[in-house]
Amino acid sequence: MSRVEKESQEEHEGNEESPSASCSEETAVSTCCGPDVKENETPAISSCCGNDTKEKDTGSSSACCSGVEGENELEDAENRKPNGKNTVEYKVSGMDCPSCAATIEKGLQKTEGIQSIRVNYGTGKMAVGADDHSIYNQVPQLVRKWGFEAEPLDKNKNRQTYKIEGMDCGSCAMTIEKHVSKNPNVQEVKVNFSTGKMQIEHTTNENIIIKEVQRAGFDASLDSKEASSNTKKKGASTTAISGTFLVLGFLGSFTSITPSVIMALYAISILVGGYKPARSAFYAIKSGSLDMNVLMATAAIGAAIIGEWFEAATVLWLFALGNTLQNKSIERTRDSIRSLINLTPAEATVKSGNQLIRKPVEEVGIDAIIVIKPGEKAPLDGVIVSGISTMNQAPITGESLPVDKQQGDPVYAGTVNESGSLEVKVTKLVEDTTIAKIIHLVEEAQEKKAPTQAFIDHFASIYTPIVFILALLVMVVPPLAGFGSWGAWLYKGLALLVVACPCALVISTPVAIVSAIGNAAKNGVLIKGGTFLEKAGAIQAIAFDKTGTLTIGRPKVTEVLSLHNNSEELISIVRTIEEHSIHPIAQAITTYAEERRIPAKEGKAFKAIPGKGAQAEINGVEYFAGNPKWFKEMEVPLHELKERMNELQGNGSTLILIGSREEILGLIAVADTIRDITVQSIQKLKQAGIDEMVMLTGDNEGTAKKIASETGVDRYFAELMPEDKVTAVKRLQNEGKRVAMVGDGINDAPALATADLGIAMGGAGTDTAMETADIVLMADNLGKLPHTISLSRKALAIIKQNIWFSLITKLAALVLIFPGILTLWMAVLSDTGAALIVILNSMRLLRKK
Template sequence: MSDSEKPKFKRELTFTTITQIPKVESTCKDACCTEKTAPLQNDSACNDSCCTTSSDTANSIPSQNPISPASKTYQIEGMDCSSCALTIENHLKKIPSVKSVNVNFSSGKAHIEHENEAEEITKEVSKIGFKATLLTGRTIKVDIPKDTSNQNLLIFSGVMLLAAYVGSYTTMPTFMVTILYALSVIVGGYKPAKSAFYAVKSGTLDMNVLMTVAVIGAAAIGEWLESATVVWLFALGNLLQSSSIEKTRSSIRDLMDLAPPEAWLHHGTNLIRKPVEEVHIGEVIVVKPGERIPLDGMITQGESSVNQAPITGESIPVDKQVGDIVFAGTINEHGSLEIKVTTLITDSAISKIIHLVEEAQEKKAPTQAFIDKFARIYTPIVFCLALLIMVIPPIVGFGSWGEWFYKGLELLVVACPCALVISTPVAIVSAIGNAAKNGILIKGGAYLEIAGTINTIAFDKTGTMTEGKPKVSHVFASKEVLAIVRTLEEYSNHPIAKSIVQYATENGIESLHGENFRNIVGKGIQATIGDIEYFAGNAKLFLELNVPLHNFEEQIESLQKDGNTIVIVGTKHELIGIIAIADTIRKSTVSTLESLKQIGIQQVIMLTGDNVGSAKKVASQTGVTRYFAELLPEDKVEVISQLQTEGFKVAMVGDGINDAPALATANIGIAMGGAGTDTAMETADIILMADNLEKLPHTIKLSRSALLIIKQNIWFSLIIKFLAITLIFPGFLTLWIAVLSDTGAALIVILNSMRLIKYKS
């Protein structure tokens, strides 16, 4: 999303080391924010979790591949260029029973809305040289029988070509040599010629058309060796390209193999094995030491360390005990576990990851969209230019017809834009697959490209840079006041509220009867207990109520300097107590921020709703470049906007829920802790599945590497084309070398892109 499309804010901010933003009135009218314009809570002492929104609508790039709810999805085999996808689309659109069709080259899938039988669709696709397989439901991995017909035809065509070539140097009659060459051409060129026929019929000029014209033209002027060689090299190149691209497309789906196909369940006193598809929610499965966990669930008995690398990318196993959530595909390191199933296999975390990644692979990046448009214009122009080269020079007496006809054929072959067209999508699919295997979900090529340009990263503090599990550190309140605070805070899901409720529970403090609860966004909470209105929140709240702080001013100032967050309790007339809350910095935060600086991130910024003292302490311990304290959610949006006006490309890192406005405003929104959190998966543009920042530097470096490889591919493709074209007119280029340069360039581009699959930072 370009900066011009981002929200604009009129209010100017002056940045200093410590920033206090003027207050903004909340639009919340009730304890649960029902208005769509209500800002989100974050870092305030008390707020309600229902005050949320999603950046999905505000910060998503519309998919270029809208899928109708009634459409069916087909896996397409054999596409090695985006023009193949266009040919399939144009062909199917001419069938009356097909209402809509969208074929995506990157994912190798077609979304088709049709009224006829699926078998008719697969037959139509096979007519133009491709294979379609219907996918039912949310198919994670489909086993498609390997088609060896192309290999067999390639081998037979090669044998005929070799026999003819050897025969031409023996006493074999000339007509027999020609027949062998012709057989080689027919066998190897039948499928491309058939695809070319339907491409022309559907109004598309793809590489099959260009190559078929070149082969027929070479045969027409008696260049049978060149004609057969062109066919064989073209078929070989197609086979290698298809194989490589299919490997790239299916690499992420191989994750599904990590989840075992069967699970152990109790049956009386015995254990029985049952296919995971037949296990229902609520059933209890048994996972022995060393086994992979077959389904998502909650541990009901036992404890162990679980290797969660397939889901979160974490290299160190995580200790699990009763009540903890575990994911399908992860490994139970030691200790037997009994797990209550919470999701079906098709809705497991690993299935969602694969589903989201495949959707992401279908979203075209800006570079890819531009090159596709360029190729659609470029190919017909080149075709017309080749015809002019064949005709104009001999008409004006500059050379013979045969000479210029041959040069025109060479131009047709050299000008195939295949390498250029696949330079971007294969790189993006490879990078997105690599990210997913490392516990990073990138929701599309556009976001991958943007992430590669980021030079500033803003972090939410609580729950992102810190553990997000604050604990009560100091209490200046009686048991009666603690009972009032517990009553107020029980209606909030904010981490600070939870810590107070936990402290009160551990100390045997019972809650009271309260009513008329109201959430005051960014400031605190209010309720009536007995006949008195009580408030719990930050200093802003009580300053607005005109309640003096002097009774507790010294304690508040001292505690804030030590990095504590203060929750003040009182009425409209007086303060009755204060509670100090402290959070701990994540172990990974300091090393992550240092890594980001080393890779060239210019600004590392912390945003928080906490007080200045708490922000200053965390900033000094983590080494952030700048920090901004006492921010309401809308203030964070303004900070991000101001950074963008300063010329920075900004990524915002938050929890994916409370920071949604800031995530939406930033050039790229990054949510962490996506594993097991559906909301986080739906929110930001990039999701770090693990609940820590360790994978953030890898995300930035991978994105930059993808951008570099895309540029390498584009320049390499253009340079090869330019060199080959310049060699045509002096007569240094032959038709078969032209084919070799085209298919060779495409293969090199694919192999260069596939380096991203194994990329490690």
């Protein structure tokens, strides 16, 4: 439900909301920003809401300007590029509402030389067509005049994403970053261990970038569908060869083979198994990074120097084996997002006249008609223009039950057409589809560090050099002081070097976060990052917006009471008044009249009174339809209806009185209906450990009490103005609770921003919901919220398990070094084994249903 609809409903329910807090369809901008500002001519948001208004504070200014009715339809209609060959796309930042997009459009249309202009608020993109290429360079400067920033999208043509193979922990990512950034042709590079990807901006070619990564000891390939499925097995073969020579040397020690041959077998094992870590160690030292390759290579070389050839070969083989197993395991967590990429088909069937032509989805433009046959996946987002079918929307919303679709209904890329053939008009380009945005947002979320991860990374950056220096001191100080032999203390120092690797500790958090976010995405929930995952796991109270969240948001007429025993006449009058309104209560009354084939009368002088109701002149008489408070203000006697009004309000109904200035003709009671899944979801949330469920509503006390008892919420706040929801959330926080707010992501933006965690519903239908909230439920119901909370809590528990296990294992290894119990190969086994166990423990989050 849009902001307008919900606020209009509240007006009928008796709220005395000021006109400035609500925007009608016709006066969306003028109501918000003042009567002198015309729609589509609003300057920037600063002019509308004040210079100090921030995007987060307003949820993309939804609290101020997103009252434009049908914002989603507007965005869909605008989501097209200007025609013509000479078109440049720009990324526009700073737009807070659709009127901002219109401001830029109108401004640029007046610029000489610009032939076509289309600004899309939803995607934040602008397409400009001009005859003279020099004009494109002036566009960012022109756009800046209106308070926005524009950047040509082709400026990012040298920004690429590579898939990196062979990283074992965050220190490997740091090594790659430091090494590659030294190339003069590289402007910016960022490597993320969790996702296994490198974002790089450069002015050289792909092969040079790949070679640079290989020099650092890792493999790189351009990230794409083909590349993601084409994994290399090189590491496994060198591990096998190294292991074979190690076994041969070990078995040879029990035979009559000479020691020199055995040493040669161990040496080959060391060379084969140690080539990659030694090469990586060289570049890590060169770039000023102290990663695990440096520590392992140093330990192996030191062991060989003191004659422990078996130990040296075993260290490198166990290290290589551990890395291979870790890489295979962590790839499974990364595949949780790559599987989403493969959901959409690469080609679409485009209707051209009477012909059907197969085209790559990248070549299909806006407004093209595509055909989706039974059993096929939708290749692009669009609107059905012909056909009836059922679509399985599980990839987007997580709901396994198919949804009936007909003409005018939206279709999302990646969803499966289960029955009839459909003709769909494309509304979004391949890069702007809902599934593309989901993938982009999830990948961004996985790259954002959670507070715990940031702390662990900081701890590891201090811990590793300290233990490294300590290991050097152990090797040198005791022998110099006369405590034992050089060989014994050198061996202990080497073991301490291996223990200095904080690998298990460093990956304890990011692997769990990647697994949890991947699981949520496949189940129709977007978690915007590790920070919000951790917050969701610690939530104690949840505040729900009532209309459209707990309830369907579409009221129905439950009773008609006519004082003159002429219900049809009463309905005919109220239909005449309400037929010109778009709010839900008016539509409910109109639908009720249409179903009974009761026609409207001839009327004129139609007028809506914010916070009161509506009026019209019929046969020379002024009639009114609105809340009881309005009729009291006009001093129209209500005593005949008072008893029945109290009963209906007590049962949770909203009352619409109909009458003139002299008398009341009757009343109509309407009530919202609770979603089928609401009660079940609230029960599951309580089982998941949420202490308190709270409902926030603008409804009267009676309605709020009834809905609260039926849904099972513990507490409610009634008769709230939109700004009062913020106060209610703060009140809960002042009680010492960590609070999540659940709303539709548009009109609840201030409350969503105020809460510790903002959760928006119905993300599949609105771009705004996906942009403003911390967590987005793609389905338009609460069905996935219990899963989200329990998944977050399990993720927190697993992160704690991983951290404690890593610390205890590391501490035990440190303690066992000095008595001589922990050998060098045991130290390696404890480090790589602990890392593998941490990964496998985190992967349990992928399997959570």
